[in-house]
Amino acid sequence: MRISELADTTGVTIATLKYYLREGLLHPGRSQGATRADYDETHVERVRLVRTLIDVGRLSIERVREVVTALDVPPESRHLLLGTAHDVLRQSASGPPPEAVVARITSLGLPDCAGSPASTQLAQALAAAEAAGWPISDATLTSWYAAMTRVADADVVPELAAMSPGDALHHAIIGNVLTDPVVIALRRVAQEALSARRFEAGGS
């Protein structure tokens, strides 16, 4: 299809598609002479992925380029693959987390994925909360981990083992991007329900 049809199919303007091509977020079409190129289903899918990462995941163009690059050359190991997914989805944070926080995570019996993007992200988030005067108790952390294991149970599906590395990576990235907002919204709804139960009866 021509670029104008790609624009119609995806609902993304030609100017934006050209921007994606320039920035390397979208692979070039098959050249059909000096001024025309032909695009196919892989372009439609890629444009949809890029839009989801930007609109829902709020990733920067820089970060989207990392995702796309990782998808083009995915790691072979399923386990490394999840690390790659978590790495491109990480919140930017400055420097390695404090050793005391890392030691605490281990001492609580949380999985020791020393140096994995996920455990680094956890240590950084804990350190940031603590620095802002919001320490999280061991009991809360352990309880939250149990709860998030329940959430993750639906994330790490057996089907992943049968997918190609590229498909599995796509699944891990897009699944987290699309469902993190659902999980956080469920937390808010649960807060409202508990608040109604605990405080409404009391009058205010």
Place this chain on the structure above:
Amino acid sequence: MRISELADTTGVTIATLKYYLREGLLHPGRSQGATRADYDETHVERVRLVRTLIDVGRLSIERVREVVTALDVPPESRHLLLGTAHDVLRQSASGPPPEAVVARITSLGLPDCAGSPASTQLAQALAAAEAAGWPISDATLTSWYAAMTRVADADVVPELAAMSPGDALHHAIIGNVLTDPVVIALRRVAQEALSARRFEAGGS
């Protein structure tokens, strides 16, 4: 204290403090003549709050102004208060969620907080995932809600009832901003642990 001392105490430059004053994120100091003003502990606390909302919560200046305005005139009811907190923390989304999604939330037995910021956020997140080709099954949604109720149990503490409306609102906003990243990081760590258990043994 002078503005230079406020800068030293908070680690925020004088230029940025003046920007916060102009934008109404920071209340004016007590005037001490035409070119001097006096700042106190309330300013130190407010600057720290603004930094946390921007650095950890990644809120826009616009959204930070909403938080600050809400804190200055907090609602009296504990329950409305949580709605206010959720409202300022919402992800910007376009228009009301589709009725079918709202009906589905109710039919699953999730709390019917019709029109509350939290339930609107949930419906929008579900609709966005579905539109991007990632439907979430009823079983997963119910299981995730149970898990997030466990998380919220540590959020809605009895102490909230004894706090002033302003303090309780501050608690609800800052607690969510600081701990959402912890909860999401725990999800990633749990994914890694489950992935290792389910796939590592199999060789890849």
